[in-house]
Amino acid sequence: MAPLVDRFGRTHTDLRVSLTDRCNLRCTYCMPAEGLNWMPRAEALTDDEVVRVVRVGTQRLGITQVRLTGGEPLLRRGLPGLVARLSALDPAPKLSITTNGIGLARSATVLREAGLSRVNVSLDTLRPERFAAITRRDRIADVLEGLRAAQAAGLAPVKINAVPVRGVNDDEIVDLTEFAAEHGYHMRFIESMPLDAQGAWDRDGMVTAEEILDRLGERFDLVPVGRQDNAPAEEWRIAGTQAVVGVIASVTRPFCGSCDRVRLTADGQLRNCLFATHESDLRALLRGGADDAALEAAWRTSIAGKGPGHAINSPEFRRPQRPMSAIGG
Structure with a gap:
């Protein structure tokens, strides 16, 4: 098969599939307290689609990794069956999921048995009242119960994703890292991005990669590991341990030059960039007999139109119309 290559020579092998725009949390940096207007279920792709x-x-484009996202993907009805069908494909992609972890305790084992390989869990604080x-x-x-269940089920490595926000939870960067190291999880910090539904993102509230590393460096001796393949996280190992901490610096250290990702929204729109302002309608093709x-x-045309980068730091930057919860992480 011919690889899925854009005009800048980047080969795309990683597909992010959003299974729903719904979520059972209302994180302040993501959506308003009342939630959003969820898409009608009939607009979402079916399992068959x-x-x-x-x-x-x-089979035709060289995709080797598929990450299931949302919204909250564990809210998708019949998820284990869908995972089993995806893992039965030939060739089979490596399957992972990004979740808030609330439903993991009851689903981790069955998802592992269905073919899921790995899990990322969002956790921004260890303090109950702050959570x-x-x-x-x-x-x-x-x-926390979901994290334990995922590890026990063999969904390894279990990774924790945290978004530090100035004055909200940035005083827990070291605490979260120590917690992850103690329990055998991999810790990753993500710079906040202008993808909230409210449009309230403020660069001054973003804790930068440099600040994160400075704070970690005050407590730990960090040994550079670098990036694994085209992964978005720069990683460090805590000296004297096997604990790994990563930083995804989409804003201050863009990695667009090595991006290998393409995204499918829950309603079947293909996006060649997280910050894309144009989508390709695969659902219309699927339901029109293509x-x-x-x-x-359609995939190849979409990727051919991919730009060099997201341009967050450019005066020409335009936010995508969809918030993160509707795009898929």
């Missing part, structure tokens, strides 16, 4: 798009990706303030839900115990060759052509 998701499997077909992924099959075209793996309730950030997420507007008192569910930290469920998340054959696999037409789907492949």
